Amino acid sequence: MTKDEISDILENIARLLELKGENPFKIRAYTNGARALDTLTEDFDKIVARDGLGEVEGIGKALVEKITTLARTGKLEYYEELREQFPPDIFTLFDVPGLGAKKIKALYDQLGVHSLTNLERVCRDGQVAALPGFGAKTAENILKGLEQLKKSAGQFRLGDISGLAESLLDDLRSHPRVSLVQVAGSYRRKKPIVRDLDFIVSTRHPKIVLEDFVGHHLVDSVLAHGDTKASVILKNGIQCDIRVVKSEEYPFAVVYFTGSKEHNVRLRSRALERGWSLNEYRFSLAEGRELKEPIPEVYTEADVYRALGLAFVEPELREDRGEIAAAEAGELPQLIEWQNLRGTFHCHTHASDGRASLEEMAHAAEDLGLQYLGIADHSKSSVQANGLDEKRLLEQVARIRELNQTFDGFRIFAGTECDIRKDGSLDFSDEILAQLDYVVVSVHAAFSLSEVEMTDRIIKAISNPYVTMMGHLTGRLLLTREPYKVNVPAIIEAAAATGTIIELNANPRRLDMDWQWWPLAKEKGVRCSINPDAHSTAGLQDLIFGVGSARKGWLTRNDVINTLPLGQIEQELARKRK
DNA sequence: GCCGTTTTCGGCCCGACTGTTTTCAGTCG
Structure with a gap:
């Protein structure tokens, strides 16, 4: 069983224990355990194999045993027994705003409610309003919550x-x-x-x-x-x-409500170490604690951090992924900023499925203050996107070389977004690719391969010396399409070994590779290119979302190739071919 | 159930709002 599946089971156990009215701290321990799994950066299977789960913070003796059993056998008796005590779809009730474990339990025990459908029925026919502790308003609010749930799914x-x-x-x-x-x-x-x-x-x-x-x-x-x-x-x-x-409360409220919850918990425990209690309004004397240091004056958000012995932590980093330790040691990275970008890659024109011409895209990039723009129209296998064949591609390259003669201090780089075929081979021969300034490779078809096949397919593709960067690594479309199955750490290793750049696709529907993987990529020495995957001139502005995700992934300007100015970027693009 | 320089027991973040209550429980963030 995979890490994600096990994490979901721990969450479910927490909810079932809530329904049973268990000790809230025991419930939290399961939730924390699930989160500890979610945030692992090391390969989960390897940790299990070497019996290393116990070293993970938040996973103690009992959870080690349960997680290991799940990983090895896919089953857990404890979970099965808990599940038998409630109907299987009771979990869906937790998604209704305003409904928590206590109310769900009352609805289930007294009215037999176990699904969204019969919840709606008992709200409408007055049974909910008649329950002790409930009333007409509560029934009405549950119906509103059901409406809200149907409308947006809340994301x-x-x-x-x-x-x-x-x-x-x-x-x-x-x-x-x-x-x-x-x-x-x-x-x-x-x-x-x-x-x-x-x-x-x-x-x-x-x-x-x-x-x-x-x-x-x-x-x-x-x-x-x-x-x-x-x-x-x-x-x-x-x-x-x-x-x-x-x-005077404002800096505290801003810290508190920026979160994340886990980050806040760390801050509060640091406050307690000093004998202070921290809430959304102020530092105050913690009850029953010895005051170790006087409470300092606070005027800004940075003052709150300074008081706790920390450098200011940028909001994007506040996810409890090591930022507190780094802030204490003065080792927080100087995060990349929008103004650091000097150019970008992976942009489309109307030659394939974009809406603007080469000239229009170039002018839009110049207007954004960029010095260069990398074109990468689709290749011939992407028929649905009017992908270019060799002839049209080489014509486009010639056109780009001509256009570049007309620019002063701006340059278009000729490239392609070359399809990775099902077997990992590429849509163009090396002879064709060699005539381009750079090459992005992406998966656009055959999404349903196994994880091993997909990983091998991609590694084969990026092992080609002409492949400069890997496009939208997991193929996800946020809220629309799940990522295909792929071993991201293995791809990162391969990218490091082959000198391949990984794209941070800045399109807000993608934001792929996900922010959570960038610290690992950085550690392995893999460089990033923030690309908008723009299909129109307006699409270039999506770069700002890419910068946000790069910051969230701890990246500095040195980790991102398209902060290099014209004159230096050429060497970076040519590095792997040499 | 987790954790530990207050260390193997006894803590574990806490305040606002709502609705159902006559002083508080449940939910949320």
């Missing part, structure tokens, strides 16, 4: 809501009663998928600000509206929370 791509988030941010910023405002949460941490938007506002007029916010023209419905916070659903279906604080 949004970062790129799809950034326009909305920035416009709300602008409106709050220009509100006459608002002094400071920050968008926090997973949006600020640049997670590829976000569930909601969080705004933190400092003001002396909380009532007015909250009233104006819930009345904003983008708001569809109001979930909660109190003295210091409000929750609304926006017209596109995303939930949006706003917290209003005093200016």
